[in-house]
Amino acid sequence: MSVGLFNRAVVAAMPFVPRPLVWRFSRRYIAGVDLEDAYRTVGELNASNCSATIDVLGEDSTDPEQVQSAVDLYLEAIRGIHARTLDCGISIKLSEFGLRFDVERCREGVRTLLESAAEHGSFVRIDMEDSSVTSVTLDIYREMRREFDNVGIVIQSCLRRSESDIAELMDAGPTDVRLCKGIYIEPGEIAFVDPDEIRSSFNSLLEQLFEGGASRVAIATHDPPLVEHAEALIEKMGVQKDRYEFQMLLGVAGTLRRELVARGHPLRVYVPFGDRWYAYSMRRLRENPNIAGHVVSNLLSRS
Ligand SMILES: Cc1cc2nc3c(=O)[nH]c(=O)nc-3n(C[C@H](O)[C@H](O)[C@H](O)COP(=O)(O)OP(=O)(O)OC[C@H]3O[C@@H](n4cnc5c(N)ncnc54)[C@H](O)[C@@H]3O)c2cc1C
Known part of the structure; x- marks a missing residue:
């Protein structure tokens, strides 16, 4: 088979x-079904020299109540992370904040979160979803970035548009980007489908980000050749530790993660939790x- x-x-x-x-x-x-599970997992990760980002599982909210409960849970997470002095940010999906049925409500929710995160010294990453919402997600990120320093975005190397998206983002000012391959299956007209093309795009976008002076780059992959290329680039370009970090998903590629940490690289783990698992x-x-x-x-x- x-x-x-x-x-x-x-x-x-x-x-x-x-x-x-x-x-x-x-x-x-x-991590589990409730916030306490997430805090416990983050605490363990912090003890092993990894930072974290918490993701409340859920996407594609279809009514205002769902949006409100997502906002409330994230606000609680921001306060809880602060109270426990955890080294942890949060990652959000705009569809969970109502992007697909009420863009204005979505903007309001994100702004509320960013205000609280700024107050508590926390960082918010806007995850990237499928290509039907790439442009609007980038627009909302740009809008928020003009008001807040503590927000970052995601770029997917499978999308053909990503090189120009990065150029535009960097023209607009300091940008914090997580680079990943992209998890959604996209049509060939707009996306690379061959795994080697996606890898090669990842490598060249990473160079573009470092050369273009992105304020920070999160290298989100478990793919050994990409990690190797990134390490070589960091060394060659003398990229300082405050300008990059590796990122991995909870439970994936534990050996590679420990090796990267042992070699002194900053590494953040993405920690999903919630009853919608x-x-x-x-x-x-x-x-x-x-x-x-x-x-x-x-x-x-x-x-
Ligand atoms: C921190 C983080 C944040 C991300 N955020 C986004 C986002 O906002 N938007 C988006 O579209 N995508 C996101 N992704 C997913 C990403 O786009 C890829 O789909 C995923 O990381 C797999 O690609 P890879 O580079 O690890 O390479 P692959 O070649 O797919 O994986 C390399 C190896 O890693 C392991 N592996 C990879 N993924 C998984 C998994 N899910 N479960 C178990 N094992 C796995 C396997 O052993 C595999 O052989 C994120 C990934 C990470 C690490």
């Missing part, structure tokens, strides 16, 4: 797998069946 077929078979079987078993698959990637796990798997392969191989390798 080909790898693609195997991954699709795992995804097709998932709805028939009992929840407790899905939880056993998912739990290494998710089941819907989140299912949706991620449906959107990109390759994740199923990662999950199974990671379970077997226990990295």
